[in-house]
Amino acid sequence: MTLWLTRIIPDTRSQDARRDLAGAIGMHRRIMSLFPSNAGPDPRARFGILFRTEDTPAGPHLLIQSNQEPDTKLLPHSYGTALSRPLDALIDAIRPGLTIRYRCVASPVRKPGATTRALYNLPPVVPLTGAAADEWWLRQADQGGLKPLTHHSHPLDAVRGQRRPDNAPPQHIRHARTQFDGTAAIIDTDLLQAAILGGIGRGKAYGCGLLSIAPARQPQ
Template identity: 70%
Template sequence: MTAAYLTRIIPDPRSPQARRDTRTAVDLHRRLMSLFPDNAGPDPRARFGVLHRTEDTPTGPHLLIQSNHHPDLTKLPTTYGTATTKPLDTLLEALRPGLTIRYRCVASPVRKPGATTRAAYKLPAVVALTGTAADEWWLRQADAAGLNITNLHAQPLDTAHGTRTPHSGDRQRIHHTRTRFDGTATVLDPEQLRTKILEGIGRGKPYGCGLLSIAPARPEPQ
């Protein structure tokens, strides 16, 4: 099975680099990718399986980064904050049919209408989904990930945004509507679930979308 690591970075609010990185999704993406080897081909994020999201906590934002390569945390500025990495292999290997888990995924639910529908309703190529439509999108994604959702709470989040300049030199605006999905589920297909955890879900993966986190559900109190 492919190795998997989870890194938690607790940025120091006094760090100007950390404050700058949290302003746009593009700046944060660049910072996180700097922790992995250079010259990794045309898509280093996919090669190293890098997925991330920002978690709001009572003490401030934490950064969660999942990867298939151990990040080099010494590349963070010395005043950036604290960071730790742990393997996820034991958790992934313990998955079995019937296991009840808790899940969290910040994702960018969208649909891509066909050309005829776009022309008839003057729609863009990608339509962001919210509300019930976003919930239905998540249920389809969960089914494809080998999960049976038993509880779902969805919360809209701020849009992931920024401006990037690819090798073509043309500036591109990044804009991903985000929803956080939390709840409980039953594992139906462990292999499908492992694959989706490692690959991520939906679009916007370089910019804080698609990381599916799971943990065994605690037994209900008697």
Template identity: 65%
Template sequence: MTTWLTRLVPNPQSHQAQRDLTGPGTGIGLHHRVMKLFPDNLGPDPRAKLGVLFRLEDTPRGPHLLIQSQHEPTLDRLPEHYATLTTRPLDALLDALQPGRTLHYRCVASPVRKPGAETRRLYQLPPVVALSGTAADEWWLRQTQTAGLTPTTHHSTPLDTIRGQQPDKHGHRNHNRIRHARTRFDGTATITDPARLRHTILNGIGRAKAYGCGLLSITPAQDTA
């Protein structure tokens, strides 16, 4: 099955696009927009079934949206003049993963820990605790090792927390409030396990994948000089 990487460039004249790309609820609104690029009636979790992951990227030309999927997206169901799409297959990149190869990586993730019941009771903690600073960096280093990578450099940048009401399948807000802290991780790493890395790229890292977290992007280091 082909894996696709799509760059969605919003039209600066589209009020709908600009509204989707700004504010603390950006990740929630973009989930609905992104899923509009794919077929309906795919079961209870179409995002996971189609392997859809996305990330909002700041560029000199304004925000762009990177979307990874195992179904080629189409503009047909987006508002007129909303954006342009450029899509390419990732298969050659994934097939070229080899042990010892050095990569540049980027991932926006939601680092958390889940304390045990006794720890939660003792310190009155919630079931899921967002991590930041050194704790988030340590979380990321564990994730990269699980993903078949050995980091050689890394840099973390705190991002705005995603907040808002979770949309239903029709894009309408319900009463379930969500909150996901985010950190962007950039750096270089060496591949130790290509199979694990491929699995991680296809499935994402951590929580909040429906809201713009978890997409791991890689580029061979020698190609980005």
């Protein structure tokens, strides 16, 4: 199975691109439109689709990871530029002891038990920020076969929106987000590959969970 990374540079003069960039619900729908529609009840999982948007000096970029190359010819006219490349060489290079750079925009949460929720009047899912989010990430990194060496985090705006399932009341979507960057040593290649393929945490359909890695630059 080939893993693909697609970078789309939206043209902000495009009304379609601006509308998609304004909300994760619309961006999710746009991305799913680039894949076959007859993929069963969970096409996002079927095609291993993870994505995130990044602000760069040149403007917003969209990164899509998938196990099938998206058909970017289906993007609206003048939407922007797109380039897909396989990640086979990167995946094949994963080995224990290798130092990598990582980035992940994730939705750190904790799920208190029923007794704790009742005692403190907490919701079923509690978003984490600051030091609590950092601790969450370090646990996720360990479960993903990584030993972080350096680590930096900063909060991003939460994903908000409303989705309307067929024949069901509207569902309000909200995922708090934190961006985690740093370097790490690979400890377990199987766990790392699983984290890359499956993503990390909640909100994967709405721009959270994509773990990107690259070999760390060697000091000059």
